[in-house]
Amino acid sequence: MEARMISANVMQQKEVQKYFTVMCESVIRSHLTMTAIFLTLSEGYKTEELAKEMSVFLQAKLRKTDLLFQLDNNAGWGIIFLQSGEVEARAFLNRIFDILKKEYPQLTINASITEIRNNNITFDALITANEQILSKISNEAWVIEEITDYQQPPTELVKVSIIEENDIFRHVLEVAINQLEVPHFSLEVSSYEDGYSFWQSGNYQSAHTHLIIVNDILPRKNGFELLHSLRMMPNGNKFIIYMMSERNSEAVALNAYESGVDEFIIKPFNLRLIEAKIKRTFARLWP
Incomplete structure (x- = not known):
């Protein structure tokens, strides 16, 4: 077997458990994926010598960012692929299966794959689910099963604030956005008649991403004043700001963009236009 000189020391199942919750939270924050692979030898080949050789072999095939660990009672191995999905994990297994079939024609191995994109799973639940699925195929050889419960x-x-003086237009816009379906996001919509009411509400102090749709001319604290206040905040980049205006002027639009708006929209406009812009904005936020 290749790379026999590499150390066969690997982490144990109990050592990985204390890091697993942190890994899941990292998946949530980064919007990325991690995948767990579990491997088990057929019952007749679980010798201590072969287990050490398999550990060495697996270490040699993994990236530095991957985590290899021994399952309790030497029942097999677990591998955590960070920032990788089911497709990459399956390709890895097919590659090492091809090598092992040639070097150990008498050996049989099975594997399971669990792609994880949320934090609705504990480490114990992950171990149990994979033990159960591997137990069901224990009499088979070179089988790869998949658990899809956590994909x-x-x-x-996301908070959405509509700041518009016209009652009818403000209500129509609020209803349209409340009915909007944006994959991966839920929209919490609030509306205000002017910038002062919005500022007094304190709604902008939330840590959530915040879409603000604001008219440029308002009776109290107009759109440009509000824009300046928001962009001056330490976390000003969390705000996505659309400015609406009845002034079809390049000078006004240029001033808005230079002041920090993300979109400048001339009124009146088709509601489908702003819906399309919102969908496109949030599609860019999700990898």
Whole structure:
């Protein structure tokens, strides 16, 4: 077997457990994926010598960012692939299966794959689920099973504030956005008649991503004043700001963009336009 000189020391199952919750939270924050692989030898080949050789072999085939660990009672191995999904994990297994079949024609191995994109799983639950699925195929050889229960990413809350003096237009816009379906995000919509009411509400102090749709001319604290206040905040980049205006002027639009708006929209406009812009904005936020 290749790379016999590499150390066969690997982490144990109990050592990985204390890091697993942190790994799951990292998946949530980064919007990335991690995948767990579990491997087990057929019952007749579970010798201490072969287990050490397999540990060496697996270490040699993994990246530095991957985590290899021994399952309790030497029942097999677990591998955590950070920032990799089911496709990469399956390709890895097919590659090492091809090598092992040639070097150990008498050996049989089975594997399971669990792609994780949320934090709805504990380490114990992960171990149990994979033990059960590997037990069901224990009499087979070179089989790869998949657990798909944890592939759905969590929904991220986004605040939306509509700041518009016209009652009818403000209500129509609020209803349209409340009915908007944006994959991976839930929208919490609030509306205000002017910038002062919005500022007094303190709604902008939330840590959530915040889409603000604001008219440029308002009776109290107009759109440009509000824009300046928000962009001066330490976390000003969390705000996505659309400015609406009845002034179809390049000078006004240029001033808005130079002041920090993300979109400048001329009124009146088709509601489908702003819906499309919102969907496109949040599609860019999700990898």
